[in-house]
Amino acid sequence: MGEDLRQVYDEVAKCNRCGFCQAHCPIFDITKDERNVARGHNAHVRSLIEGELEISEDFKDPLFECLLCKACVANCFPAVRTERNVVAGRAEYVRRVGQPRTMRFLFHRLLPDPVRMGRFVRLAAVGKNTGITRLARALGILKWFGKDFDRVEGLVERLPTRFFRERARTLRLDGGAGRTVAYFVGCGFNFVLPDVAEATVEVLVKGGARVRVVDNVCCGLPAYGYGDLEAARALARKNMDALEQVDAEVILTDCGSCSAFLKEYPELFEESPEERDRASRLASRVKGFSEYLAEDGCPSPRGHGFRGKVTYHDPCHLSRYQGVVGQPRQVLRGLPGVEYVEMPEADRCCGAAGSYNVLHYEQSMVVLDRKMENLRKTEAGVLATECPGCLIQLRYGVRRASLPVRVAHVSELVREACS
Amino acid sequence: MARDALVAELERIVGRENVRSKPVDLAVYGYDAGLATGRPRAVVFVQTTEQVAQVVKTLYKKGVPYLARGAGTNLSGGTVPPDGGVVIETARMNRILEIDLENQQALVEPGVFNLTLQNALAPHGYYYAPDPASQKVSTMGGNVGENSGGPHCLKYGVTSNHVLGLEVVLPSGEVVWLGGRAPDTPGPDLVGLFVGAEGTLGIATKILVRIMRAPERVVTMLAIFESLESAGQTVSDIIAEGIIPATLEIMDNLVIRAVEESVHAGYPTDADAVLIIELDGLADGMDEQADRIMELCEKNGVVSARKAKDATERAELWAGRKGAFGAVARLRPSYLVCDGTVPRTQLPAALAAVREVGRKYDLMIGNVFHAGDGNLHPLILFDARDPDEMARVHKAGSEILKICAELGGTISGEHGIGTEKLKEMAFVFRRADIEFMRAIKAALDPKNLCNPGKVLPEELDAALAA
Numbered sequence: 001m002g003e004d005l006r007q008v009y010d011e012v013a014k015c016n017r018c019g020f021c022q023a024h025c026p027i028f029d030i031t032k033d034e035r036n037v038a039r040g041h042n043a044h045v046r047s048l049i050e051g052e053l054e055i056s057e058d059f060k061d062p063l064f065e066c067l068l069c070k071a072c073v074a075n076c077f078p079a080v081r082t083e084r085n086v087v088a089g090r091a092e093y094v095r096r097v098g099q100p101r102t103m104r105f106l107f108h109r110l111l112p113d114p115v116r117m118g119r120f121v122r123l124a125a126v127g128k129n130t131g132i133t134r135l136a137r138a139l140g141i142l143k144w145f146g147k148d149f150d151r152v153e154g155l156v157e158r159l160p161t162r163f164f165r166e167r168a169r170t171l172r173l174d175g176g177a178g179r180t181v182a183y184f185v186g187c188g189f190n191f192v193l194p195d196v197a198e199a200t201v202e203v204l205v206k207g208g209a210r211v212r213v214v215d216n217v218c219c220g221l222p223a224y225g226y227g228d229l230e231a232a233r234a235l236a237r238k239n240m241d242a243l244e245q246v247d248a249e250v251i252l253t254d255c256g257s258c259s260a261f262l263k264e265y266p267e268l269f270e271e272s273p274e275e276r277d278r279a280s281r282l283a284s285r286v287k288g289f290s291e292y293l294a295e296d297g298c299p300s301p302r303g304h305g306f307r308g309k310v311t312y313h314d315p316c317h318l319s320r321y322q323g324v325v326g327q328p329r330q331v332l333r334g335l336p337g338v339e340y341v342e343m344p345e346a347d348r349c350c351g352a353a354g355s356y357n358v359l360h361y362e363q364s365m366v367v368l369d370r371k372m373e374n375l376r377k378t379e380a381g382v383l384a385t386e387c388p389g390c391l392i393q394l395r396y397g398v399r400r401a402s403l404p405v406r407v408a409h410v411s412e413l414v415r416e417a418c419s
Numbered sequence: 420m421a422r423d424a425l426v427a428e429l430e431r432i433v434g435r436e437n438v439r440s441k442p443v444d445l446a447v448y449g450y451d452a453g454l455a456t457g458r459p460r461a462v463v464f465v466q467t468t469e470q471v472a473q474v475v476k477t478l479y480k481k482g483v484p485y486l487a488r489g490a491g492t493n494l495s496g497g498t499v500p501p502d503g504g505v506v507i508e509t510a511r512m513n514r515i516l517e518i519d520l521e522n523q524q525a526l527v528e529p530g531v532f533n534l535t536l537q538n539a540l541a542p543h544g545y546y547y548a549p550d551p552a553s554q555k556v557s558t559m560g561g562n563v564g565e566n567s568g569g570p571h572c573l574k575y576g577v578t579s580n581h582v583l584g585l586e587v588v589l590p591s592g593e594v595v596w597l598g599g600r601a602p603d604t605p606g607p608d609l610v611g612l613f614v615g616a617e618g619t620l621g622i623a624t625k626i627l628v629r630i631m632r633a634p635e636r637v638v639t640m641l642a643i644f645e646s647l648e649s650a651g652q653t654v655s656d657i658i659a660e661g662i663i664p665a666t667l668e669i670m671d672n673l674v675i676r677a678v679e680e681s682v683h684a685g686y687p688t689d690a691d692a693v694l695i696i697e698l699d700g701l702a703d704g705m706d707e708q709a710d711r712i713m714e715l716c717e718k719n720g721v722v723s724a725r726k727a728k729d730a731t732e733r734a735e736l737w738a739g740r741k742g743a744f745g746a747v748a749r750l751r752p753s754y755l756v757c758d759g760t761v762p763r764t765q766l767p768a769a770l771a772a773v774r775e776v777g778r779k780y781d782l783m784i785g786n787v788f789h790a791g792d793g794n795l796h797p798l799i800l801f802d803a804r805d806p807d808e809m810a811r812v813h814k815a816g817s818e819i820l821k822i823c824a825e826l827g828g829t830i831s832g833e834h835g836i837g838t839e840k841l842k843e844m845a846f847v848f849r850r851a852d853i854e855f856m857r858a859i860k861a862a863l864d865p866k867n868l869c870n871p872g873k874v875l876p877e878e879l880d881a882a883l884a885a
Contacts, residue, residue, distance in 0.1 A: 013804060016748040017452050019492040023532070023555040032464070032510035032530070034491065040447040047446050058443040077681045077745025 001088060001229060002271045003095070008088040009049050014080045015042040021072040021082075026349050026367045027065060035062040038072035038082040045089045055096045063089045065363070067356055068225060069349035070320035090227025099228060107231035111187070111218035112238060118163060121191045156192060156392055164194035168213050171201055178208030179296070182248035184239075184262065184286075186255030187218050188388025196388070199415040200254040200289055206299035206418055212246045214239075221261040224268070225354050236265050236279070243282050251282065254289040254411050256324075256387035257354075260317035262286045288318060289386055289411050294327035298334055298414060305417035306406075307337030311380040313371070313394060314347035315387035328410050332384055335417045343383075344374045352393035365400075368393060372401040383407045425481060429463050429505070432473045437464040448488070448506045452553075454755060454803065455496035455838050462506040468586060468594060468624040474507055475622065476592030478868060486870040487622040489530055489558030493565065494756050495837030497617045497873055504871075507622065509560055515539050516625070524583060524600065525630050529560025529623050533567075536628075545630045548575035551833070552741050563623050566615030568833035570666035570697070570740070573791035575631075577833065579614040586625035587613060590864035600627065612859070617835045618870040620863050634699035637665075638709050639733040642716045642724040643690040647671055647786070649719040650692035651766045654790040656715045657696070658763065662708050667791035668695040668740055674785040674798070675739075677746040684739030690722065694790070695740055743787040744798065750783065751800035757816050758834035759823030763793040772822045773797045780811040794832035795823065821846055841876040845883045853879060 001007065021038035022028055028037040035044070044062055047053040068083045076082070093099075110117045164185060181204055189197040204211050220235035239262075243251060253259045263286050265279035287295075310332055318324040325347070333340045351357055351367030371394070375383055383398070383405050385391060394407045426440045439445065439462040448462045460483070465471050471487075478485050484504040491498050500506050513530035520543055527536055533547070533554035540546050550569035551557050557567065563585065568577045575581075584598035598610035613620055644650040647669070654667050670678065670693045675686045686693050696712055698705055709726065716724050727733040739746075747754050761769045770786060773795070777784035783800040797819055801808045816839075820830040824846035831840060844853060857875055860867070 010752075013752045013802070014748060016745070016753050017450055018553070018745045018748075019452055019490055019556050020553070020745060022490055023534075032508075032513070034447040035444060043447050043450065044443070053442060053446055056443075058441050062443060062447075077742050078748035079681065 001084065001091070001267060003091070003229070005045070005088055005092045006049055008045060008085045011081055012042045012046045012049065012085050014078045015039060015082075016078065017043075018077070021076060024071045024075045026069065026071065026351070027067060027363060030363055030366050036065055038076065038080065041066060041082055041086050041089070042080060045085045048089065048092060055092055057097060059089070059093055059097070063093055064226075065360060067316070067349050067351070067353040067367075069316040069353060071316075071349065074320050087224065087227060090225075091229050092227070094227040099226065103226060103228070107223040107226070107228045108234075111223065111231070112235055114165070114217055117187070118191070121159070121163075124159065159192060160194050162194065164190045164197040165213070167194055167198060168201070171198065172205055173201065173211040173213070175205035175208045175210060178210065179250060180212060180248040181209045181292075182212050182214050182243060182246040182251045184214050184216050184219070184243070184251055184253040184258055186253055186258040186388060188255060188392075193388055193391060193409075196254060196391070196409040196412060199409065200411040203293075203299060203411055203414045203418065204252070207296065208299075212248055214242055214246055214251075216242045219258040219261045220268075221257050222354055224261065229268070233268055236268055237275075240265070240275075240278055240282060244278075249285065250292060251286045252289065252292050253286070254386060254409060256288060256315035256318035256322075257389060259286055259288040259291075260321035263322060288322065288324055288327075289409075290328035290331045291322075291324050293331050293414070298331060299418045301334070301336050301414075301417040302419070303336035303417065304419055305335060305337065305413055306382050308339060308382070309341050309378065309380040310335075310338045310382045310384055310413070311341050311343040311375065311378045312346060313343065313350060313383060313385040313390060315385055315390045316347075316349050316353070318386055319347045328384070328386060331410055331414065335413060338413075341378045341380055343378045343380070345370070346374075348374075350390050350393050350397070352387075352389035354389060357393055364393075368397045369401075372397045372403065375405060376401070376403060381405060382413065384410050384413055386410055423461070425477075425483060425505075426461050428477055429461060429474060432477065433463055433465060433470050437466075438462070448491075448508070449500060451491045451493040451496065451498040453494050453496040453499070453837060453839055454753070455499045457499045457504070458502050459500035459506045460503045462508055464508045464511050466511050468588065471507060471588045471622055471624050472592050472594050474505075475588050475590065478505055479590065479592055479866065482866060482868065484868045484871050487529070487560065487564075487618050489561045490532070490556045492553050492557045493561065493837060494758070494834040495831070495839045497565065497835050497837035497870070498561070499838060501871055509558070509622075512624070518543065518630070520545060522600065523630050524627055526625060526627050527559050529558060529563070529626060531559045533557055533559060533562055540630055541633070544633050546633050547628055547630050548572075548581055549578045552744065559626050559628070560623050563614050563626055564616065564618045565833060565835045568789065568794065570668050570695075570789060573667060573789065574663050574665045574699075579611055581629045582610055582614050582626060583629055584627035585610055585613055585623050587621040587623055589621045590866070590869040594624070598627070615835075617837065617874050619860060619873055619875075621869060634665075636699070636702040636705055637733065638698045638705055639727040639736050640696045640709065640712065640724060641727075641736050642694045642696065643687055643722045644692040644694065645690070645720065645722055647692045647770055648767050649721075650694045651770070651790065653694060653716055653719045653721070654766070655763060656719065657712055658791070660711060660715065662698075662712065664696050664712075664791065665699040666695065666697045667789070669693065669786070669788055669790045670740065670743060671786040673750070673783065674743050674747060674787045677749050677785065678739040678743055680749050681746040682738050682742050684735060686739055687723075693739075695736060740787070747785050747798050747800055751802055753801050753803040755799045755801070755812055755816050756834060757795070757797045757799065757819045758832045759795050759797075759820050759828060759830055760832040761793045761795065761823050761826045761828035763791070765826040765828065766790060766793055766795075769795055769822060769826055769828070773819055776815050776818050776822070780815040782808075782811060782815055784815075789832070792832070793828065796832075817843055836874045838873060841874075842881070844874075844876050850879065850883060
């Protein structure tokens with residue numbers, strides 16, 4: 001995607017306004033407001049391209065209230081890529097109206113620099129885990145969460161004291177004669193849920209892989225999602241450099257959002273053929289956790305893990321962005337003692353959507369409540385998924401609804417079954 | 420900019436958060452699924468009958484035009500607001516108020532999606548017969564306004580056959596009940612007057628509908644033909660046999676290819692016509708009827724035919740048909756649906772004439788239609804950004820409707836007149852007919868504020884001369 005909104009004109013014009021998207025949008029379902037549904041988004045972008053409307057602050061809510069979950073796209077007969085059109089609209093907004101300083105700081109200063117990012121998260125963790133939020137705030141730590149800091153606090157149960165990258169130094173990474181796998185470390189797992197990353201690496205090693213932990217930065221999706229294409233490209237370039245340093249057949253990440261966005265890197269460089277080709281070469285080797293396991297096989301399970309009903313929540317970025325639907329279910333079904341049950345509307349967005357749950361808390365909670373209702377119906381003891389955003393949101397949902405359900409990454413369940 | 424006094428007054432009625440008046444918000448309420456566009460002055464989200472009545476009273480007093488809108492899926496411009504008018508949005512009036520199985524009735528608010536009602540009835544073994552292809556998003560209020568049909572209307576009739584009563588906010592702001600729970604309401608059929616008036620006579624705020632026991636058994640068949648003519652002949656033969664299927668639907672090659680690309684319904688892309696036949700009713704005797712239909716298909720040279728084995732397969736066969744309109748958008752960005760109807764026996768002649776129109780104006784035209792009741796839906800494909808093509812589209816659309824009228828049919832099966840078929844009204848009505856309709860409209864809406872400019876051509880003489 002480039003710097004000119006007109007590049008999406010043909011895509012926007014494909015919307016014939018049938019309005020069927022109204023039946024599928026989780027946000028429209030709550031608001032019943034045309035500006036929240038795909039048809040409305042496409043009409044807005046079109047009006048900007050055709051000069052009927054000028055972009056202004058008034059566009060902020062309509063453009064940024066979308067989850068980018070692609071439920072509309074999946075159910076659209078001409079398959080209009082509304083999620084792309086919305087991001088193009090957001091990019092126009094960022095270029096012409098601007099973005100909050102805190103966002104700019106996050107995308108341009110923190111995310112490209114893991115050391116600085118780590119320092120910030122560390123201070124936040126001190127505040128969080130000891131309850132001295134006030135101090136953290138006084139130090140100006142989590143400025144980028146703004147007034148919504150309390151909500152972030154509520155969402156994340158506990159921040160770790162050691163990040164995955166530190167822990168990785170003492171982990172066994174060489175599994176023997178298997179394939180060389182480059183492990184792309186997602187920020188969510190590095191900073192917030194390192195146990196998951198550890199489980200992933202352990203499973204890979206048990207399966208015989210030689211794991212190389214990539215010296216990557218944020219994949220760039222948060223910046224892209226908020227329309228900061230410049231920051232997204234800068235992050236993508238850093239990652240392409242880092243990934244080219246590793247000689248591996250497979251680039252693996254257990255974060256559904258990272259794998260989706262790494263696969264989309266070529267689209268990010270549409271205007272620069274050379275970089276696009278570089279991105280394509282890398283993208284073709286990217287695999288998500290279950291996607292990899294389903295092909296390469298699980299290490300032999302010993303049956304020590306959870307026994308009982310397990311269900312699965314499809315992260316939007318795995319199911320609709322990558323078509324990874326069957327693999328996680330296949331992996332879960334293969335675990336001894338697991339009775340897999342399908343959850344109604346398993347692929348409906350949980351409302352996390354990056355930091356949507358922070359910036360649009362009320363709407364996000366309505367979306368989450370429906371997910372919890374569906375979860376209750378399954379009577380499962382474990383809810384598995386493969387995205388840190390979903391994990392945090394779903395764990396919060398389970399606590400809120402007082403459900404006796406453990407929320408875990410697929411890799412954690414596999415590790416337990418194989419240990 | 421000074422605050423719009425009208426907006427302030429509307430805010431007092433429904434609350435500030437339920438009124439929109441910024442250009443960015445109005446831009447998405449100026450269209451429906453048709454081609455026309457307009458620019459409203461404000462959008463009001465209503466939630467109760469009382470609010471609708473107060474809003475209408477206010478607008479009546481101030482002489483501001485308005486219209487009711489549900490999901491905005493109208494195909495003839497019927498939910499496009501008049502410039503400077505107010506959109507009364509009923510999407511949040513979406514409660515199912517009552518399901519009364521003993522009396523076979525359901526009471527709903529206008530913003531309920533047709534399919535939402537169906538889903539609520541299904542567990543009880545009941546259903547609501549009209550099933551427009553857009554049922555997952557078209558609202559009950561809109562169905563009443565357009566007198567919507569759907570594939571199953573061949574056997575069970577259209578919306579007007581299933582609405583028992585209506586609570587209506589009249590253009591004066593008065594709230595009245597038309598029809599009711601008793602099977603035979605004294606006096607003229609005012610429900611019948613209101614259904615299909617396209618929201619020009621008032622706003623329905625509660626809708627009482629007849630619900631029916633789900634059929635004991637449903638058999639769905641799909642037959643593929645080498646020509647549209649033989650598919651059409653099969654339809655005539657089935658009905659001549661005395662069999663009334665619940666539905667008889669045909670799609671032509673262009674639509675088949677589009678549908679196949681988007682929903683992968685398993686249609687062969689080289690077929691010239693796909694015929695969907697659905698029988699429903701008592702289980703007894705149904706297999707014999709299905710066998711007889713198969714024989715008639717074979718007599719007309721069917722290429723292949725199959726019967727859905729279960730509900731999943733049935734849904735698969737239907738998925739293509741329900742998505743047909745949207746699917747053609749894969750071929751070109753925009754489409755116009757001509758909703759003409761002809762006597763069943765004239766279908767072959769009508770189809771041939773439609774093909775000729777396509778050639779004459781150099782336009783792609785696909786056909787998907789309710790063959791059982793002669794309701795054609797030629798889809799003219801184009802790119803709305805090309806003004807020359809647009810002009811040809813409008814001419815072709817009008818010509819197709821003229822053909823339907825000349826073959827003894829009419830200009831709208833179920834999508835309404837809206838703004839897009841105003842001048843074509845003269846194809847099927849005489850001056851006296853239209854004047855009579857106008858007198859009714861004027862009696863109920865003397866200031867002409869309630870969805871003005873729809874259904875009745877303002878330039879009557881021009882329309883009649885055309």
